[in-house]
Amino acid sequence: MTSGIWKGNLFLFSVSVCSVYDLYICTKVETLANIKSLTRKEVLTQNAYSAEEIPCKIKLDANENPFNLPGPLKNELFKRMKRALLNRYPEAGAMKLRERFSEHFGVKKDMIMLGNGSDELIQILCHTLALPNASVLIPVPTFGMYKICSLNSGYEVIEVPTDKFFDLDIKPMLYLTKEKSPSLIFLSYPNNPTSNCFSQEKIEMLLECSKGLVVIDEAYYNFSKKTFLPLLKKYNNLVILRTLSKVGLAAMRIGFLIGPASLIHELDKVRLPYNLNMLSQIAAGFYLDYEQEFLAQMNDIIDGREALLSALKKIKGVKPYPADANFIFFSCDIDPDRIYRKLLEQGILVKRFSLAGGLGDFLRVTVGRPDENEEFLKSFRKVIK
Numbered sequence: 028m029t030s031g032i033w034k035g036n037l038f039l040f041s042v043s044v045c046s047v048y049d050l051y052i053c054t055k056v057e058t059l060a061n062i063k064s065l066t067r068k069e070v071l072t073q074n075a076y077s078a079e080e081i082p083c084k085i086k087l088d089a090n091e092n093p094f095n096l097p098g099p100l101k102n103e104l105f106k107r108m109k110r111a112l113l114n115r116y117p118e119a120g121a122m123k124l125r126e127r128f129s130e131h132f133g134v135k136k137d138m139i140m141l142g143n144g145s146d147e148l149i150q151i152l153c154h155t156l157a158l159p160n161a162s163v164l165i166p167v168p169t170f171g172m173y174k175i176c177s178l179n180s181g182y183e184v185i186e187v188p189t190d191k192f193f194d195l196d197i198k199p200m201l202y203l204t205k206e207k208s209p210s211l212i213f214l215s216y217p218n219n220p221t222s223n224c225f226s227q228e229k230i231e232m233l234l235e236c237s238k239g240l241v242v243i244d245e246a247y248y249n250f251s252k253k254t255f256l257p258l259l260k261k262y263n264n265l266v267i268l269r270t271l272s273k274v275g276l277a278a279m280r281i282g283f284l285i286g287p288a289s290l291i292h293e294l295d296k297v298r299l300p301y302n303l304n305m306l307s308q309i310a311a312g313f314y315l316d317y318e319q320e321f322l323a324q325m326n327d328i329i330d331g332r333e334a335l336l337s338a339l340k341k342i343k344g345v346k347p348y349p350a351d352a353n354f355i356f357f358s359c360d361i362d363p364d365r366i367y368r369k370l371l372e373q374g375i376l377v378k379r380f381s382l383a384g385g386l387g388d389f390l391r392v393t394v395g396r397p398d399e400n401e402e403f404l405k406s407f408r409k410v411i412k
């Protein structure tokens with residue numbers, strides 16, 4: 028005999044020994060084979076994100092800072108980490124860092140939260156706003172995590188191809204913003220993989236027309252020096268993402284979300300309590316103490332980008348697009364897939380893209396150290412011949 032009563036959401040259950048066995052048998056058989064039927068169909072149809080390590084001599088595929096931390100700086104960071112009490116939990120919510128970085132970004136301290144990379148912040152945003160039948164609007168091509176996180180949270184993902192200059196195709200985007208009222212519009216600024224910044228005017232049109240949030244992902248801000256931060260005062264649906272991954276701390280997984288305090292208030296309920304581990308918190312504080320040293324590397328990368336861009340422009344059959352980030356997107360007359368493979372044979376790893384809708388095949392090369400850029404160019408010229 029089983030019986031039970033509901034008290035609010037609490038089911039108070041009583042069951043005799045014999046019926047426990049009956050329940051056990053039938054649920055056991057049911058659950059064994061049912062993972063697929065329990066899983067959201069959008070998850071079933073995806074492949075797990077593959078960040079496969081491809082052996083190479085020169086790694087120019089992941090938009091990382093090619094410079095390691097100078098020795099004395101690294102020692103200082105490790106000295107701080109050595110003092111960490113690893114038996115204790117880190118500070119929940121990284122509140123002290125929120126205060127320090129809010130000053131850094133010139134916003135109030137209740138307008139910022141930190142994440143395990145900006146990837147996690149994209150995921151938290153998606154989880155938090157995932158109302159039934161909600162949608163997300165993105166241009167394509169763009170950074171893959173917007174679509175992955177949106178699908179995993181059950182959104183309809185609406186993709187609008189960029190125009191031939193890789194800028195936003197604003198007419199369909201505005202139309203869909205009005206028709207579908209997407210909860211989130213993700214814009215990578217500069218855009219990954221194309222490296223250009225979308226037109227500010229077009230982005231402001233979306234901000235003005237959208238009832239949902241417009242997320243400007245400024246992962247590559249340090250190379251573009253363009254930001255929407257001052258517009259936080261003007262638009263209450265604007266959210267900005269930043270990261271320390273591209274300035275040289277990719278391994279530490281530190282991202283920032285800056286937006287209205289009322290949004291942060293809700294996101295904090297979805298965020299896991301200790302999402303930023305203790306060593307990452309130490310590294311984030313360290314970054315602020317030594318920011319000038321990091322920024323000096325950024326300037327070297329910008330110089331490297333300009334040199335690489337003008338060298339690529341001079342190679343016949345190669346069409347590099349304007350670059351605002353620390354990588355260059357380009358097409359070539361020779362099959363890019365073949366070039367990719369030939370470069371890899373020489374130990375140089377870049378990234379290849381085959382854009383949907385017959386937009387064509389492209390390569391993306393991250394700006395490396397000067398010696399790496401030279402070697403890439405040398406091999407590339409050979410391959411393209």
Ligand SMILES: Cc1ncc(COP(=O)(O)O)c(C=O)c1O
Pocket residue numbers: 089090143144145146147170215216218219244246269270271272277280281282
């Ligand atoms: C546009 C964009 N946003 C976010 C990220 C990920 O940043 P994080 O390492 O902070 O998760 C990347 C990484 O390549 C990116 O290209």
